[in-house]
Amino acid sequence: MTAPWDALREMLSHPFMAHAFLAGTFVALAAGLVGYFLVQRGQVFTGDALSHVAFTGALAGLAFGVSATAGLLVATLLVALALGVLGRRGRPDDVVIGGVFAWVLGLGVLFLSLYTTRRSGANGTAGVNVLFGSVLGLDAGAALVTAVVGLAVGATMLALARPLLFATMDEAVAAARGVPVRVLGFAFLGLVGLTAAEATRVVGALLILGLLATPAGAAVRLSARPLRALGISAGIAVGSVWVGLTASYAVPHLPPSFSVLAVATAVYALASAVSALRDRGRPFRPSVSDASATLADLHLGGSDVPDRSPRPADPSRSR
Amino acid sequence: MDDVTFTWNLLADIQQMWALPFMVNAFRAGTMVAVLAAAIGWFMATRGQAFAGHTLALVGFPGAAGAVLLGLPVTAGYFAFCAAAALVIGTVGPGRGRAEESALIGTVQAFALACGFLFIALYHGFLSGTSALLFGSFLGITTEQVRVLAGIAVAVLAVLALLGRRLLFASVDPGVARARGVPVRLMDVAFLLLLAAAVASSALITGALLVFALLVLPAATAQQITARPAIGLALAAVLALVTVWVALTVSFFTPYPLGFWLTSLAFGLYVLAAGSRALAQRLPRRPGRSAGSSPRVRPSSPATGGSIAPGAGS
Numbered sequence: 001m002t003a004p005w006d007a008l009r010e011m012l013s014h015p016f017m018a019h020a021f022l023a024g025t026f027v028a029l030a031a032g033l034v035g036y037f038l039v040q041r042g043q044v045f046t047g048d049a050l051s052h053v054a055f056t057g058a059l060a061g062l063a064f065g066v067s068a069t070a071g072l073l074v075a076t077l078l079v080a081l082a083l084g085v086l087g088r089r090g091r092p093d094d095v096v097i098g099g100v101f102a103w104v105l106g107l108g109v110l111f112l113s114l115y116t117t118r119r120s121g122a123n124g125t126a127g128v129n130v131l132f133g134s135v136l137g138l139d140a141g142a143a144l145v146t147a148v149v150g151l152a153v154g155a156t157m158l159a160l161a162r163p164l165l166f167a168t169m170d171e172a173v174a175a176a177r178g179v180p181v182r183v184l185g186f187a188f189l190g191l192v193g194l195t196a197a198e199a200t201r202v203v204g205a206l207l208i209l210g211l212l213a214t215p216a217g218a219a220v221r222l223s224a225r226p227l228r229a230l231g232i233s234a235g236i237a238v239g240s241v242w243v244g245l246t247a248s249y250a251v252p253h254l255p256p257s258f259s260v261l262a263v264a265t266a267v268y269a270l271a272s273a274v275s276a277l278r279d280r281g282r283p284f285r286p287s288v289s290d291a292s293a294t295l296a297d298l299h300l301g302g303s304d305v306p307d308r309s310p311r312p313a314d315p316s317r318s319r
Numbered sequence: 320m321d322d323v324t325f326t327w328n329l330l331a332d333i334q335q336m337w338a339l340p341f342m343v344n345a346f347r348a349g350t351m352v353a354v355l356a357a358a359i360g361w362f363m364a365t366r367g368q369a370f371a372g373h374t375l376a377l378v379g380f381p382g383a384a385g386a387v388l389l390g391l392p393v394t395a396g397y398f399a400f401c402a403a404a405a406l407v408i409g410t411v412g413p414g415r416g417r418a419e420e421s422a423l424i425g426t427v428q429a430f431a432l433a434c435g436f437l438f439i440a441l442y443h444g445f446l447s448g449t450s451a452l453l454f455g456s457f458l459g460i461t462t463e464q465v466r467v468l469a470g471i472a473v474a475v476l477a478v479l480a481l482l483g484r485r486l487l488f489a490s491v492d493p494g495v496a497r498a499r500g501v502p503v504r505l506m507d508v509a510f511l512l513l514l515a516a517a518v519a520s521s522a523l524i525t526g527a528l529l530v531f532a533l534l535v536l537p538a539a540t541a542q543q544i545t546a547r548p549a550i551g552l553a554l555a556a557v558l559a560l561v562t563v564w565v566a567l568t569v570s571f572f573t574p575y576p577l578g579f580w581l582t583s584l585a586f587g588l589y590v591l592a593a594g595s596r597a598l599a600q601r602l603p604r605r606p607g608r609s610a611g612s613s614p615r616v617r618p619s620s621p622a623t624g625g626s627i628a629p630g631a632g633s
């Protein structure tokens with residue numbers, strides 16, 4: 001029984017694998033938590049836009065001789081907050097988001113050509129690395145920074161989870177009960193930007209959605225209770241990174257970004273099948289009990305509350 | 320291309336450019352792609368399916384990479400993958416609410432791109448090919464591909480013309496359309512397939528990553544200017560044509576990539592249209608003064624509903 005354990009230890013004795021696991025675990029944790037809200041708030045397209053902005057930011061950083069990481073962070077944070085400003089009257093229109101990021105991507109192409117033609121010592125694979133990730137190339141410092149930022153994003157996300165959940169489920173009621181809905185929306189977009197930049201290091205700019213949308217989509221299908229689904233989402237994301245990295249280590253031709261996303265997609269397909277089978281027993285989804293589960297989670301935090309009828313305004317309990 | 324220089328004698332410039340067969344092909348393909356993408360993009364923007372459109376566009380990349388890996392024609396790869404993704408999104412997605420549908424679309428997109436990365440990793444010597452697949456190249460378009468493109472463009476536009484009225488009805492008000500006998504679910508899948516065909520052919524020239532600019536920007540610009548479907552569609556096509564022609568010309572005479580000029584021009588036109596509309600709304604409108612601007616139709620006007628509802632159900 002010790003053989004798998006020894007194999008695991010052998011794998012982690014390679015510094016590049018240890019770094020990849022360190023960075024990947026915490027990025028996945030952050031992405032799983034952020035992604036759940038992204039899906040519930042209907043803002044997956046924003047994540048999609050940020051993935052393209054991440055590409056442009058990283059290449060701008062390279063083209064102007066600053067580091068790719070700096071360009072990445074600045075670009076995703078700025079655009080995430082700009083989308084928040086655009087969305088002042090509700091949420092930004094998909095067409096507006098699409099138009100903006102289509103152009104940003106064009107700028108990225110310009111930076112790519114500037115970088116590969118002007119800089120003689122340029123790394124020819126830089127473009128591909130930014131697009132599809134290079135998690136096995138992280139050094140100790142970069143891996144540590146990535147892990148710390150991922151942990152910070154995850155912790156902030158957990159701290160904000162309840163009010164943000166409230167604002168997501170019913171914005172008007174949340175605002176009426178004193179939840180700072182707009183500030184929360186802004187803070188959330190900032191966290192999405194930070195996560196997009198981080199995830200670019202691990203799976204690449206083009207594949208960010210695989211960590212943001214896929215585990216969250218699976219979790220939403222598996223559980224209607226927000227706090228439990230939040231945990232499932234983070235769990236699937238972290239598990240996908242672990243299994244994916246291990247698979248890439250075992251099969252050298254498999255790029256790690258691919259195997260991580262393949263695992264996540266397989267879990268998503270499985271979750272969809274399970275929920276479809278489960279729904280077949282019931283003629284329709286009982287949306288009322290979904291709502292009461294949501295409220296139970298919001299007010300009491302417990303997921304094992306016996307069936308409560310939704311009591312939206314109960315002044316004795318709210319303070 | 321070191322010996323070409325831009326002069327202000329535009330006729331001579333065009334002659335110089337069109338003396339090269341690949342530029343002629345690029346212009347032919349670009350013209351067809353512009354009309355196709357603008358028309359489909361206008362419906363996409365009206366239906367609020369920008370995310371699905373973007374995903375289908377990106378799915379072309381693994382299709383092309385897979386075709387290269389297997390030694391098949393790139394065009395076939397684009398079409399097979401885009402159509403398959405359209406079917407998945409169109410049949411699995413609906414019925415579970417917007418949040419879960421967008422999660423599905425995001426999953427399809429990320430997994431398809433990951434497959435593309437796997438294909439290029441398995442295919443050795445990938446670097447130059449990859450960026451052509453992703454960002455397009457107007458250098459390598461063959462006469463054969465132009466013919467295929469022409470056939471597809473005619474077919475897609477014909478189907479669109481046939482379905483157009485009912486599709487628009489189903490897009491603007493699905494509930495009423497269903498009540499009047501329009502098969503809304505079927506329309507959804509049919510439109511996604513048309514979208515897939517359009518992006519697959521556009522990807523040949525713009526690359527998988529930049530198709531979306533041609534889809535969304537001319538349509539968005541046209542919708543800033545008019546809400547009338549027929550005029551809007553025509554305007555989007557004209558804007559896309561101008562964008563593609565100017566971008567091809569400029570990128571021929573400068574060392575910067577086509578994708579950059581294409582997106583910047585299209586975005587510039589959009590900003591111009593959105594800016595002037597915002598300005599026009601800001602100005603006080605007095606009945607006597609604004610004779611020049613009054614015929615313009617704002618999106619909130621009833622023109623859309625009035626012009627499609629009659630006869631749409633029959």
